[in-house]
Amino acid sequence: MPTSYSPSIRRRRLSSELRRLRAETGFTIAEAAKHADLGRSNLGKMEQAESKTVPAAALDKLLNLYEVHDTQTREALHALAQDAKQRGWWSKYKGLFDDDRALPDFEAEASTIRTFEALCIPGLLQTPEYSHALFEGGRYTSLPEIEQRVAFRMARREVLNRVQPARLRAVLDEAALRRVIGGPEVMQTQLMHLLHMAEMPHVDVQVIPFRAGSHAGLTAPFAILDFPDPRDSSIVYVGTIAGSVFFEQEDEVERYDVTYGDLQGSALSTKQSATLIQEIANSLRE
Numbered sequence: 652m653p654t655s656y657s658p659s660i661r662r663r664r665l666s667s668e669l670r671r672l673r674a675e676t677g678f679t680i681a682e683a684a685k686h687a688d689l690g691r692s693n694l695g696k697m698e699q700a701e702s703k704t705v706p707a708a709a710l711d712k713l714l715n716l717y718e719v720h721d722t723q724t725r726e727a728l729h730a731l732a733q734d735a736k737q738r739g740w741w742s743k744y745k746g747l748f749d750d751d752r753a754l755p756d757f758e759a760e761a762s763t764i765r766t767f768e769a770l771c772i773p774g775l776l777q778t779p780e781y782s783h784a785l786f787e788g789g790r791y792t793s794l795p796e797i798e799q800r801v802a803f804r805m806a807r808r809e810v811l812n813r814v815q816p817a818r819l820r821a822v823l824d825e826a827a828l829r830r831v832i833g834g835p836e837v838m839q840t841q842l843m844h845l846l847h848m849a850e851m852p853h854v855d856v857q858v859i860p861f862r863a864g865s866h867a868g869l870t871a872p873f874a875i876l877d878f879p880d881p882r883d884s885s886i887v888y889v890g891t892i893a894g895s896v897f898f899e900q901e902d903e904v905e906r907y908d909v910t911y912g913d914l915q916g917s918a919l920s921t922k923q924s925a926t927l928i929q930e931i932a933n934s935l936r937e
Contacts, residue, residue: 657756657757657758657759657760657761658734658735658736658737658756659700659735659756659757660756660757660760660878660883661731661734661735662700662702662703662731662735663700663883664731664880664882664883665697665700665705665728665731665732665735666697666698666699666700667882668728668731669697669698669713670698672713672714672717672719673698673713673717675717676716676717676718678716678717680694680695680698683713683716686716687709687712687713687716688712689709689712689713693709694713697709703735703736704732704735704736705732705735705736707729707732710728710729710732711725714728753895754807754874754888754890754895755806755807755810757876757886757888757897758775758807758810758817758876759810760878760879760883761810761817761876761877761878762817762818762877762878762879763817763818763819763820763876763877764810764817764818764819764820764874764875764876764877765820765821765822765874765875765876765877765911766819766820766821766822766872766873766874766875767821767822767823767868767872767873767874767911767914768821768822768823768824768827768872769823769824769826769827769868769869769872770824770826770827770830770872771785771827771830771832772823772827772828772841772845773819773821773823774804774807775807775808775810775811775819775821776819776821776844776845776848776854776856777804777841778837778840778841778844779801779805780833780837780840780841781832781833781837781838781840781841782800782801782804782805783797783798783801783833784832784833784834784837785832785833786800786801788832811848811851811853811854816853817853818853818854818855819853819854819855820855820857821854821855821856821857822857822858822859822868822911822914822915822918823856823857823858823859824858824859824866824868825858825859825860825861825927826861828842828858828927828928828931829931831935835935835936836935838935839932839935839936842928842929842931842932842935843932845928846925846928846929846932849921849924849925849928855921856921856924856925856928857915857918857919857920857921857924858918858919858923858924858927858928859914859917859918859919860919860927863917863918866913866914866917867910867913867914867917868910868914871889871891872889872890873887873888873889873907874887874888874889875887875888875904875907875908875911876888884899884901884904885904885908886898886899886904887899887903887904887907
C-alpha cells in the first residue's frame with residue numbers, strides 16, 4: 652500500500668513549526684504576511700493547517716524572514732510541505748466520505764489507536780462478510796457501492812499488518828458481540844476472527860459485560876489516535892450520520908482520554924473478555 656504516512660499529520664506538523672518560528676522571531680501574523688508578501692489569510696491558513704499546499708517559494712520567503720539558515724532544517728520543512736500535499740491510498744474512495752480528512756489519513760501514522768464501540772465490532776477488526784452485512788443494514792445501497800465500502804474498510808486493516816503495526820486497544824460493549832449481523836455463521840466467523848486478532852501482541856480486546864450496568868460509553872463510539880512524534884498531539888475521531896468529526900483541542904482530547912480510562916475500568920480483563928467472546932461464539936453453533 653503506497654502512502655505509509657499521514658498527509659494531514661505532516662500538514663499539522665508544518666503549521667506548528669511555522670507558528671513556532673514566527674513566535675520566536677516576534678512577528679505578528681499580519682507583520683509576517685506583509686514582509687513575506689503572502690497575504691494575511693494565506694499565512695493564517697498555512698499556520699492552521701487549512702492550506703493543502705504550501706508552495707516552495709512561499710515557504711522559502713517565510714524561512715528567510717524567520718532567519719532559518721540551517722540547510723538541514725530547511726530541507727526537513729520542505730519535505731513536510733511536499734508530503735502534506737500527497738494523496739493517500741484512501742483518496743480513490745473519496746466518494747465515501749465528505750470531509751477532506753478521512754480516518755485512514757490519521758490511522759496511517761498512528762502508533763496507538765484506542766477505540767470504543769457499543770453496537771458493532773470495530774472496523775479494523777471486521778471480516779469482509781460481517782462488514783458487508785453491516786452495510787446492508789443501512790438505507791438501500793447498490794451492491795457495487797456496498798462492495799466498495801467493504802473494500803475500503805478492509806484496506807484500512809493494513810495498519811495492523813504492516814512491519815511496524817499500530818497498537819490497537821479496543822473496548823466493546825457486550826451488545827456488539829450479541830447482535831447477530833449477517834446470520835449465525837457470519838457472526839460466529841467474525842467472533843473467531845476477533846479472538847484471533849486478540850492474540851496478536853499489538854492488539855488488546857476488552858469487553859464491558861451487561862452485568863456492569865451503566866458505563867461511561869453510553870453516548871457514542873469514538874477513537875483516540877496517538878502518534879509517535881511528540882510534536883503531533885493526539886486526535887479524537889467520532890463518526891456520525893452527518894459525517895466525521897475530529898476533536899484536536901487539548902481539553903477535548905483529555906475528556907475522551909479520561910472517558911476511555913473509565914471504560915477500561917468497567918471492562919473485563921483481556922483474558923476474561925476472550926472467554927466471553929468464545930462462549931458467545933460457541934452459542935452460535937448450537
